[in-house]
Amino acid sequence: MQRFDVIVIGSGAFGSSTAFHLAKQGKSVALLDKADIASQTSPRAAGLTGHLRQTEAMTRLSTEALRKIERFSDETGEPIEFYQPGSMSCARRLEDVAVIRERVALGQRLGLSAELISPEEARAKNPFLETKGILAVSYMKRDAYLEPAQLPLGYARAAEKLGAVLMPNTRVLEIVVENGSATRVVTKSRRIRRRCDRGCSWRMGSSRCGSGRCAGPRRANAPSTDDHDASCGGEVQPADDTNS
Incomplete structure (x- = not known):
């Protein structure tokens, strides 16, 4: 027989992360999933992880999420593979130029590596980019991408090492x-x-x-x-x- 302080339903990124962090705090945790653990994270997701969002609150949250990815192995002891080539956003309409500029200004105010670059600089970073009609380009140097399934799998394994009970197909x-x-x-x-x-x-x-x-x-x-x-x-x- 087993006793649990917390039952987490669903072993995607949020569920597995919740189970890990609660187990790390000393809670007895059960992690349930109707399928195999971490198997329902979409393999079609691009895994892009960017800083800038529409609001300051969401930008701060996204920034912390990226920091969690950067510290993932140190925190969980589980391996993870990710890349940080940066990302670009392009505006081809006048009404979108203001959005690009506002987000860059927000990022710079929050101390992020956000900047405006020229279409030619963007083309140098991505030779396949068609620059005709581009009016503004933002560049985020530390934006990342990864295979999304690594996160729930890593968190679930780390949670299990801390004593959490994994219950797949439940x-x-x-x-x-x-x-x-x-x-x-x-x-x-x-x-x-x-x-x-x-x-x-x-x-x-x-x-x-x-x-x-x-x-x-x-x-x-x-x-x-x-x-x-x-x-x-x-x-x-x-x-x-x-x-x-």
Whole structure:
């Protein structure tokens, strides 16, 4: 049996990162995915990671995301391969020139390596670029690209090393909310014995805990169902139809 402080549903970049950072803080974590761990990150994504966004808040967030990539191996102990050739944005319409200039000004104000370059300089960096009609070009020296699947895979592996439990091919059926808080996650393939806040335990399908000191929500006892408890410390055990 296993008990979890936190259950993370979905093992993409956000889910795996969440599991890793919580495990790093000493939390007991379960990372669930309906498919294999980290398998649903799109292989068609370009993996471009740029600094500049439409707002200052989003630009700061994107900048921190890139820093996380740069520090990924040091932080997680997992390998990652990425490249930082920089990126360019081109404006071919007058109304887009102002957008380019505003974003460069924002980047420079935040201390980023943002600059305006000429179409000829852009062509020198990318010989395939057709410069006819280009009115403005921005260049971000440290923008990067990478294979996106490396991030969730690396975070998941690092989380597992810290004690997180990975549960691939585990489909979530329901998130149970009690008193305004998500307390349990119902999935296929396993059962659970849940501890209440008084330290007693009760079976799925019962209306009260074993001691009779507290009441849990009434639920039908369905075969081949897991009930993972996030906030109260659930104990997960393999499904056993003889105990249904």
